[in-house]
Amino acid sequence: TDKALDRDCTTLSRHVLQQLQSFGPDAQDLSALMNRIALAGKLIARRFSRAGLMEDVLGFTGEVNVQGESVKKMDIYANEVFISVFKQSGLVCRLASEEMEKPYYIPENCPIGRYTLLYDPIDGSSNTDINLSLGSIFSIRQQEGEDLDGQASDLLSNGRKQLAAGYILYGPSTMLVYSIGKGVHFFTLDPSLGEFILTEENVKIPDHGAVYSVNEGNFWQWDEQYREYIRYVHRTEGYTARYSGAMVSDIHRTLVQGGVFLYPGTLQKPEGKLRLLYESAPLAFLMEQAGGRATTGTVDILDVVPKQLHQRTPLIIGSKEDVAKVESFIQKGQ
Numbered sequence: 001t002d003k004a005l006d007r008d009c010t011t012l013s014r015h016v017l018q019q020l021q022s023f024g025p026d027a028q029d030l031s032a033l034m035n036r037i038a039l040a041g042k043l044i045a046r047r048f049s050r051a052g053l054m055e056d057v058l059g060f061t062g063e064v065n066v067q068g069e070s071v072k073k074m075d076i077y078a079n080e081v082f083i084s085v086f087k088q089s090g091l092v093c094r095l096a097s098e099e100m101e102k103p104y105y106i107p108e109n110c111p112i113g114r115y116t117l118l119y120d121p122i123d124g125s126s127n128t129d130i131n132l133s134l135g136s137i138f139s140i141r142q143q144e145g146e147d148l149d150g151q152a153s154d155l156l157s158n159g160r161k162q163l164a165a166g167y168i169l170y171g172p173s174t175m176l177v178y179s180i181g182k183g184v185h186f187f188t189l190d191p192s193l194g195e196f197i198l199t200e201e202n203v204k205i206p207d208h209g210a211v212y213s214v215n216e217g218n219f220w221q222w223d224e225q226y227r228e229y230i231r232y233v234h235r236t237e238g239y240t241a242r243y244s245g246a247m248v249s250d251i252h253r254t255l256v257q258g259g260v261f262l263y264p265g266t267l268q269k270p271e272g273k274l275r276l277l278y279e280s281a282p283l284a285f286l287m288e289q290a291g292g293r294a295t296t297g298t299v300d301i302l303d304v305v306p307k308q309l310h311q312r313t314p315l316i317i318g319s320k321e322d323v324a325k326v327e328s329f330i331q332k333g334q
């Protein structure tokens, strides 16, 4: 048979069903959920692709979000895209995102909707107005218990509870990368078909890579151990730096080529900038599935139990050997 044609037929929803080797209700749910995430990705990609041509797409809204960060128009648009898309799914009762202080309930889906979506609608917002790569990050959890008080306290559990996680990368092409705990898979949006098509299955990260990815502008705000690590990298042959301002693109490069991405605590943000539940944990889930690692420096990210929905965490993520190298400096400093 025609290999290219075979490949073109492996759409995302079909792939989920194949992975689960089942067409049972749980598999159908996950497949439908992934299909919805793909739709959100397509809507956001469509808006990005014409952003400069349309009014009211770029720039700030003038508001400040729960995190104290200025909100961009695209942050709001993308946040609402996910809500609208999941309103119609029936499967999700709650959504929690970077842009909303409290979880958003979809009363018409509760209590039947058994899943919760955690997401960062736009990762790397500062790239929005300059036409550089951006992402969306998502994580799906099964709702545990009834959530009678509307506090969503069952979400405050470790990252191993994630059923599925992944990201959408809005780059020269739009990609969707996901895992349901059975390896990591790359899909590329074919705009002429309007479908995400499987382009690489069971991606494995190299055990070591040349790239270190960190905002060195924060150098004097880090703990000394991190400075020592960077000094080591500077004096050792074979390292090179890349930092895009959008973690999704940096992590994507890291998955493909190996290396390490870091966002340590700073003086201003002692726990770093990244949020555990909808940024670090989903990416850690992918990284472990690809044979890499993710840690706070002392604890595996997937073992951290958050106390709050928007809790931040330091993040060191990437190739096994490179993460271990950073850890060795952190341990020396303790």
Ligand code: AHM
Binding pocket: 069, 098, 120, 122, 123, 124, 125, 126, 215, 245, 246, 247, 248, 273
């Ligand atoms: P955002 O979700 O508000 O865009 O913040 C997350 C982003 C990451 O994508 C990126 O790695 C980091 O923030 C960049 O922050 P900084 O400019 O402090 O290096």
Ligand code: MG
Binding pocket: 098, 120, 122, 123, 124, 279
């Ligand atoms: Mg973010």
